[in-house]
Amino acid sequence: DAGVIQSPRHEVTEMGQEVTLRCKPISGHDYLFWYRQTMMRGLELLIYFNNNVPIDDSGMPEDRFSAKMPNASFSTLKIQPSEPRDSAVYFCASSLHGRGVDEQFFGPGTRLTVL
């Protein structure tokens, strides 16, 4: 298996633009997680899905952030409109059985820069 796939790997955009980050989880994994990592705040869980259904979005910082999982093999994290403080590395992770049961496999991340 290729592991968790994220695209793009790097994104540079201007303030106010819409940004869409994409994730393909490992085939067969029922759980998908979106994280954000910054120097100031470290790694933060934004939202996670079980069987394509959002379970906990309490980490989503603002209404400008939204996440979808239309099917078991694809998820998006959208920021509209983007702001410079959204600059961070965004990771997607997936796991077979969910939290507390087995490990999460992280993707390589998308480095987002908002100018």
Next chain:
Amino acid sequence: SQKIEQNSEALNIQEGKTATLTCNYTNYSPAYLQWYRQDPGRGPVFLLLIRENEKEKRKERLKVTFDTTLKQSLFHITASQPADSATYLCALDMSSSASKIIFGSGTRLSIRP
């Protein structure tokens, strides 16, 4: 609110020695605690998970302990090697329906030959 603290930002030790990293938390104990390794420019890689009713877990040269009285987890790497140099993150999961996974800021470990 729950806070998590990893003992030091950076730790430098000699190859062959045991590296010990500390993760302390406040307030209530998590249902379980995880340790991850992260290399520059890459995503975290899961290492070990320990539950609140477990005192110790081992995996090859790695050992994790969990003391709910001290509100502390220790992560040990025995016979350390330069290839073990990385940032190590601990993560708490309260595992309740409205909870979040909380990560520490990490300890950057350097093993010198």
